Amino acid sequence: MPSITTPPPLVTPEDEAYDAARQAWNLAADPRPAAVATATTVDEVRAVIAHARSQGLRVTAQGTGHLASALPSLERTLLLKTQMAGPIAVDAAARTARVPAGTTWEPVVMAAAEHGLTALHGSAPDVGVVGYTLGGGLSFYAREYGMAANHVRAIEVVTADGEPRRVDGEHDPDLFWALRGGGGAFGVVTAIEIELLPIERVYAGAIFWPASDAPAVMRAWVDWCATAPSSITSSMRILNLPPLPEVPEPLRGVPHIAFDGAFVGDAAAGAESIAPLRAAAPPKIDMFAEVPATAVMRIHGDPEEPVPYLSRDAMLGPLDEAAIDAFLAVAGEGSGSPLVAAELRQLGGALREAPAGAGVTGSMPAEFMLFGVGMMMAPEHAEAMPPALERVISAMRPWETGLRYLNFAEAGGSAEACFAADAYARLVRTRREWDPDGLFVSSHDIS
Ligand SMILES: Cc1cc2nc3c(=O)[nH]c(=O)nc-3n(C[C@H](O)[C@H](O)[C@H](O)COP(=O)(O)OP(=O)(O)OC[C@H]3O[C@@H](n4cnc5c(N)ncnc54)[C@H](O)[C@@H]3O)c2cc1C
Incomplete structure (x- = not known):
């Protein structure tokens, strides 16, 4: 390799640009690295690594900072933002x-x-x-x-x-x-x-019901998951969306239960597959339809701008009646949950077994993924959200598999847990x- 050039400019805590440079997508994360650099070429990455070594610093790479809440202290670490030049x-x-x-x-x-x-x-x-x-x-x-x-x-x-x-x-x-x-x-x-x-087109979207229908809808979904074809992957969430202009009017400030997912196949087969869910209770909003595959990026309605939030996760085995009751008791109507979302993602199908030659995460040894999210928009949220998240995780502990999924393990810690x-x-x-x-x-x- 040619000799290493000078590293890209470093932003340190003394610089005015430091706060903007260290900011991650999750605004609740507060990374305080020894320096921040943005690399756009392989040579710049090499130069940053050489510089960090010469200064006795460690290096952490970051793309967007979606997982920044999981990072440990960066006191002696250089935060390297990778924004590599070149086309897709x-x-x-x-x-x-x-x-x-x-x-x-x-x-x-x-x-x-x-x-x-x-x-x-x-x-x-x-x-x-x-x-x-x-x-x-x-x-x-x-x-x-x-x-x-x-x-x-x-x-x-x-x-x-x-x-x-x-x-x-x-x-x-x-x-x-x-x-x-x-x-x-x-x-x-x-x-x-x-x-x-x-894949060009899929049968995908979301269906919303009032939270009062959660017991019927959740039971129907858990039953349906047991025999659903692998061509569909879905999620079921209790949502408490805030009364903000960016939230669709019918969903603002009122709790709902929401099913969303994507079916790989034609619309008729997709509609037949999810018919038991539509029959569970009359939907308030039904947006499932044949759509271009590009629409799948937005069926979950995740925020697309940086936001401050806290989350907790667990992987679960099969869910029985008691599990549904336990989930609804801490996240459903009347639970007083302040969480913006308490979610179960459907696993199984091709996730059960790692294919030959897979990497370390070749499969997902669980039936459901549990994920709770609390927004940290106001000072009082710092007190309210951690116990609310803990309540959901504790309630589902009897069904936990014991392992966690690295991408959702936003509290960080050792990868040993995953x-x-x-x-x-x-x-x-x-x-x-x-x-x-x-x-x-x-x-x-x-x-
Ligand atoms: C709103 C939202 C929706 C999500 N939906 C899903 C989902 O549907 N399925 C799912 O599996 N996950 C999902 N995630 C989790 C997401 O996949 C992880 O947070 C993931 O790590 C984000 O990658 P990033 O590069 O955007 O984040 P970053 O925080 O930038 O990166 C995460 C970690 O990846 C490593 N990394 C990043 N870039 C590099 C690099 N160039 N070189 C070496 N290491 C690097 C670092 O260890 C870094 O700490 C979601 C997260 C959020 C916040």
Whole structure:
């Protein structure tokens, strides 16, 4: 490799630009790194790594900061924002896209759609492709196609020794395995080559009912999940949306129960599949329809601007009557829950088993994902939200599988909580091999 050039400008706590530079997408996160740099080329990434080493600093890579609440103290750490220059290169014949780090899902999905293709993106268009995929990647196509990390052809990464590498199933396969689900502890990813899906249209959307219908709707959904085809992936949420202008008028300030998801197939088959849910209670709003695949990015209605929030998560096994009652008692009508959302995502299908050659997060060993979100908009929320989130998690503890999903484990901590013991031991070995000095700081520690 040519010699390393000077690093891009560093922003330090003494600089006026520091607060803007360190800000993450989750505004409740308060990262205070020793310095912030933004890299747009591989050489700049190498220069930042060399500079950090020379100053005795560690390095943490960030795309958007959606997972910033999980980061540990960054006191002796340089925050490296990866905004790599270059196009999203779609190879329509090969059904792949090379995506520079820092790119969010929306431009990738739009570029793929020009060729009648789509990607295994998540529920928000502005989540980073790299961070999402390094954490596993659970999409609304997951029950049919599995984790997004199972659809990665190659990863371009600068490792702790400052060397740029392109890793895949044949080149540094251990590193390739660890990067596909183990997060950002193994290097700074500069680009990722992902597979695209030949899907142009889907039957997708959301249905809303008043929260008073939650017992009937939730029971119908849990029953339906047991036999639903893998061609549909869905979520069920109790929503308490604030009375803000950006919230659709009928949903403002009134609790609802919402079903959303995507069915890969034609509209008639999709409608037949979700008929038991429509029959559970008369919907207040029914937006399920045949739509272009690009619409799937917004069916969940996630915020697309930075917001302050706190969340808690758990993976759950099969849910019985007692589980539904327990969930509704802490999140449903009359519970007094201040949470903006208490969500269950449907797993199963192709998520049950890791395909041959998968990365560390090749499957999802659970039936449902539990996710609670509290907005931190006012000072009193700092007191109200943590116990409200804890109530939901505690209520569902009897159904927990014990493992967590890295992308949703926003409270951070050790990655050990996210993996089976043998997988975690292999991650630790791989980390020691590729980052023996512990240069990289990631959302979930691996050591
Ligand atoms: C509104 C919302 C909706 C979401 N929906 C889904 C969903 O449907 N399915 C799902 O699976 N997840 C979902 N997530 C979780 C999301 O996938 C994770 O937060 C993910 O880590 C975000 O990636 P990012 O790059 O945007 O965030 P960042 O905070 O920038 O990155 C997260 C971590 O990834 C690593 N990383 C990022 N970039 C690099 C890089 N260039 N090199 C090395 N490491 C890097 C770092 O460890 C970093 O701490 C959602 C999150 C939010 C807030």
